[in-house]
Every structure is written in structure tokens, then in C-alpha cells.
Amino acid sequence: MNYGETIREIRLSKALTQKEVAGNIVSLSFYAKVEKGENNLSADKFFKILNKLNIEIDEFLFVHNDFKENPKKNDSKADSSIPR
Known part of the structure; x- marks a missing residue:
């Protein structure tokens, strides 16, 4: 899944339209292409x-x-247990 697909999933879960999310940030057509990964x-x-x-x-x-x-978030915890 790309970031655009994730944005779409979140938008739909919040019952928002593409127009509401795109707002004055990007054009509606550009935003639609973001959600498609284009x-x-x-x-x-x-x-x-x-x-x-x-x-x-x-x-x-x-x-x-x-x-x-995020597995990378836990990497610092693992490093802290290494004796120095």
C-alpha cells in the first residue's frame, strides 16, 4: 500500500470527501491522483x-x-540493553 492509499483509507473511515481533504492545499484532481498513487x-x-x-x-x-x-521505533529499546 502506498501513502496515497493510506490517506484514502483514513479519509473514508472519517466519512470525508476528497474535496474536504484537498481543501485549499492542492487541487481536487491532484489530490485524486495522490490517492491513486499517481x-x-x-x-x-x-x-x-x-x-x-x-x-x-x-x-x-x-x-x-x-x-x-513501527518496528524501527523499537530499535532504540533493543540498543539500550547492550552492555557498554
Whole structure:
């Protein structure tokens, strides 16, 4: 699943239209292509879209990773148990 598909999944779960999410961030046609994986968002616009969806990046990644915690997030815990 690409980020656009994840955005679509979250948008639909919140019963929002593409027009409501795209708002004044990007054009509706551009946004529709983002959801299809045909266009990419800049980091700035990506975070604006997340704000419109009322979701934090950690929540977004949780959904994107099939509702599993980000494995990289736990790497620092493993490193802390290594004796020095």
C-alpha cells in the first residue's frame, strides 16, 4: 500500500470527501491522483493533509503498516540493553 492509499483509507473511515481533504492545499484532481498513487505530495502538503484528517504521523504510520507498531521505533529499546 502506498501513502496515497493510506490517506484514502483514513479519509473514508472519517466519512470525508476528497474535496474536504484537498481543501485549499492542492487541487481536487491532484489530490485524486495522490490517492491513486499517481502523484506524490511534498512533505509540507502531506502534513497539511494529515492535519485536515486530524491524525498524527504516528497514527498514520500505524494504519499504513497494517495496524502494527513501527518496528524501527523499537530499535532504540533493543540498543539500550547492550552492555557498554
